Amino acid sequence: MLRHLLIPLLLAFCPAGIAAEPGSLTFPEAQAFLKTYCEACHRGKTATGGFQLDKVESEKSFAMETHAWTRLKTRIEAGEMPPKGLPEPMLAARETFAKWVDSELKREACSSGTTVGPRPLRRLNRDEYTATVQDLLDIHLDIGGSLPADGAGGEGFDNAAETLFLSPLHSEKYLDTAKLAMDFAAKEFKSRARILVAKPGPGVTPEMAARKILAKFLPRAFRQPVGESDMGPYLELFRLARSKGEEFEPAVFFMLRAVLVSPKFLFRLEQGEYALASRLSYFLWGSLPDELIFDLAAAKKLNRPEVLRVLVDRMLRNDRSGNFAERFIEQWLHTRDLSRDKMPDAKLFPEYAADEDLRADIRLQPVYFFREMLNRKLSVLNLIDSEATIGTGKLEKHFGLKLPLDPGRKSQPQWVALPAGSKRGGVLGMPAVLAVSSYPYRTSPVLRGAFILDAILGTPPPPPPANVPPLGDEKPGAAPKTVRERLDLHRADASCAGCHSRIDPMGFPLENYDSIGRWRDEESGKPVDNSAELTDGRKVAGPDALKLVLLEKKDLFLRNLTNKLLGYALGRGLTLKDSCTVDAIVEEVKQNGYSSSRLIEAIVLSKPFRGEAEVSK
Ligand code: HEC
Numbered sequence: 221m222l223r224h225l226l227i228p229l230l231l232a233f234c235p236a237g238i239a240a241e242p243g244s245l246t247f248p249e250a251q252a253f254l255k256t257y258c259e260a261c262h263r264g265k266t267a268t269g270g271f272q273l274d275k276v277e278s279e280k281s282f283a284m285e286t287h288a289w290t291r292l293k294t295r296i297e298a299g300e301m302p303p304k305g306l307p308e309p310m311l312a313a314r315e316t317f318a319k320w321v322d323s324e325l326k327r328e329a330c331s332s333g334t335t336v337g338p339r340p341l342r343r344l345n346r347d348e349y350t351a352t353v354q355d356l357l358d359i360h361l362d363i364g365g366s367l368p369a370d371g372a373g374g375e376g377f378d379n380a381a382e383t384l385f386l387s388p389l390h391s392e393k394y395l396d397t398a399k400l401a402m403d404f405a406a407k408e409f410k411s412r413a414r415i416l417v418a419k420p421g422p423g424v425t426p427e428m429a430a431r432k433i434l435a436k437f438l439p440r441a442f443r444q445p446v447g448e449s450d451m452g453p454y455l456e457l458f459r460l461a462r463s464k465g466e467e468f469e470p471a472v473f474f475m476l477r478a479v480l481v482s483p484k485f486l487f488r489l490e491q492g493e494y495a496l497a498s499r500l501s502y503f504l505w506g507s508l509p510d511e512l513i514f515d516l517a518a519a520k521k522l523n524r525p526e527v528l529r530v531l532v533d534r535m536l537r538n539d540r541s542g543n544f545a546e547r548f549i550e551q552w553l554h555t556r557d558l559s560r561d562k563m564p565d566a567k568l569f570p571e572y573a574a575d576e577d578l579r580a581d582i583r584l585q586p587v588y589f590f591r592e593m594l595n596r597k598l599s600v601l602n603l604i605d606s607e608a609t610i611g612t613g614k615l616e617k618h619f620g621l622k623l624p625l626d627p628g629r630k631s632q633p634q635w636v637a638l639p640a641g642s643k644r645g646g647v648l649g650m651p652a653v654l655a656v657s658s659y660p661y662r663t664s665p666v667l668r669g670a671f672i673l674d675a676i677l678g679t680p681p682p683p684p685p686a687n688v689p690p691l692g693d694e695k696p697g698a699a700p701k702t703v704r705e706r707l708d709l710h711r712a713d714a715s716c717a718g719c720h721s722r723i724d725p726m727g728f729p730l731e732n733y734d735s736i737g738r739w740r741d742e743e744s745g746k747p748v749d750n751s752a753e754l755t756d757g758r759k760v761a762g763p764d765a766l767k768l769v770l771l772e773k774k775d776l777f778l779r780n781l782t783n784k785l786l787g788y789a790l791g792r793g794l795t796l797k798d799s800c801t802v803d804a805i806v807e808e809v810k811q812n813g814y815s816s817s818r819l820i821e822a823i824v825l826s827k828p829f830r831g832e833a834e835v836s837k
């Protein structure tokens with residue numbers, strides 16, 4: 221009975237059925253929604269769970285009751301409220317409502333302009349620590365291997381402050397690692413030359429020499445100038461070692477080892493322009509600033525737009541930016557998982573499992589592609605579709621294509637034009653991405669569809685309900701079914717279609733790629749069906765048609781990429797206030813032909829990145 225009454229209301233929320241536009245509610249409509257589904261339990265003094273509808277009944281509440289709005293939106297979005305068993309809004313109505321709350325909250329948050337946002341304390345993550353020690357000591361030793369791995373936080377990256385605390389396990393490992401690194405450096409000619417900038421000689425006491433060495437080493441390690449109070453404790457260690465009868469050099473390395481476990485080394489505690497210097501170099505190089513950046517900070521010239529623009533360009537061209545490309549791409553596109561739980565099945569794909577070079581080429585293709593795109597200042601839309609890619613001899617064979625590779629260096633990844641009709645443009649034509657969005661033993665249009673919605677468009681589907689049975693294996697004797705036939709069955713079920721009619725059509729057009737990204741025309745002896753019907757009723761078939769659909773959503777893609785890059789650059793999760801910054805960056809990049817280098821530049825020039833107190837006009 222109640223359900224019956226609700227139907228006209230639901231129609232009012234999503235007139236076009238499932239594909240209701242975001243922001244399409246009025247305030248009274250939203251209030252009617254809350255009244256219908258929530259009033260029974262959340263009104264007045266007897267309200268359940270500490271949530272009162274009364275709090276959110278005026279338009280002013282977006283400013284005054286941000287927390288209440290966020291909570292109620294989250295619970296509705298997750299399908300947790302109203303509780304199970306009660307009349308509940310359809311998925312589309314829930315999404316429309318949630319998007320409307322988001323846009324209202326954002327409007328409120330942005331009314332006071334862009335802001336710097338939080339600056340949480342964070343330590344160097346494992347990769348940053350490794351690169352920093354290597355650069356500081358000039359050694360090539362992978363010392364990070366023994367440190368515990370960092371979890372992902374914020375926008376999905378392992379440099380997010382939220383996850384970078386210091387556990388007792390870390391402290392112990394840092395001590396071991398510092399010893400390992402220093403012992404190694406003490407034997408290397410290059411490192412010794414870099415570190416031992418003074419020695420006791422006629423008229424120079426060992427302590428004077430040690431002080432000189434420390435005065436050179438400590439500012440680089442701490443990434444900012446140091447004072448006498450910083451030096452004191454380390455010189456004390458030097459004296460201690462000497463008093464125990466140590467020779468000069470071992471005493472120096474003993475002293476410097478302690479620097480590597482200092483909080484000022486392990487944590488990003490830099491101040492003023494030095495904080496910006498480090499933010500910049502950890503963003504684009506994954507390591508400490510070089511002398512030029514350091515000097516610009518010292519001269520208080522770093523925080524000038526014209527200086528930052530030139531620096532960004534120079535830094536992207538430097539080899540060290542490979543660190544950035546690799547870490548960003550492998551986490552954004554999840555291709556790190558290729559060597560973990562998404563590793564293609566070795567029995568089914570022996571040629572992949574046996575060929576280490578092919579695996580490396582596959583894994584690095586999107587990384588090099590991203591770097592070349594930036595260096596060539598191409599449009600970010602090349603990530604969706606492109607006329608060139610990164611090729612090698614192994615990839616050429618894997619694709620079954622003839623690529624115009626430089627015959628002399630086919631083993632080297634190189635930027636190559638794609639032949640017409642290659643179906644290999646953009647990241648969705650890359651085996652790494654196609655494999656990581658498959659199961660190890662078969663493709664899944666659902667996983668690929670969900671991957672596109674999440675990683676590419678930034679509109680992830682809600683998590684699947686807990687009790688869904690896996691795609692059943694066929695009964696013995698029954699005719700084999702393709703994955704599509706099995707998926708068609710569940711999209712026929714209305715309770716599944718709510719999500720799957722949005723997810724699956726994004727994956728079906730990629731069915732011509734097997735789970736290691738090779739082209740195929742048949743599956744289980746039947747021709748591959750790469751067609752799909754989108755939620756708006758349009759039919760698409762094959763990867764090229766899918767990419768056209770994604771290109772129509774290019775602003776959604778740009779916004780998502782901007783969110784990811786800004787989150788990575790700041791090393792934290794984004795807040796509602798940051799979305800105003802994101803808006804401004806998106807607008808600027810759009811005005812400039814979707815230029816990828818412009819995007820990086822705009823991020824570096826943004827208020828949250830440069831820091832408010834430091835921003836000079
Ligand atoms: C049948 C009663 C009932 C209905 C209807 C109901 N809720 Fe709740 N709600 C509860 C109960 C019980 C709790 C406390 C337990 C919990 O948090 O899950 C709660 C807790 C909450 C909380 C506070 C907990 C938190 O996450 O901070 C919010 C917010 C909330 N509900 C929002 C809603 C919204 C929005 C609706 C309508 C879409 C709704 N509820 C409909 C029973 C209900």
Ligand code: HEC
Nearest residue numbers: 664666670681682683684685688690691710715716718719
């Ligand atoms: C709230 C959204 C939602 C609903 C409702 C939903 N699913 Fe899903 N389903 C998903 C998502 C998201 C995934 C991808 C999960 C992942 O990333 O591992 C998925 C994955 C699956 C898969 C695995 C696909 C594969 O290739 O093996 C099957 C099977 C599936 N769902 C069946 C169903 C069925 C049957 C129903 C209805 C009873 C249903 N789902 C309802 C969101 C949903």
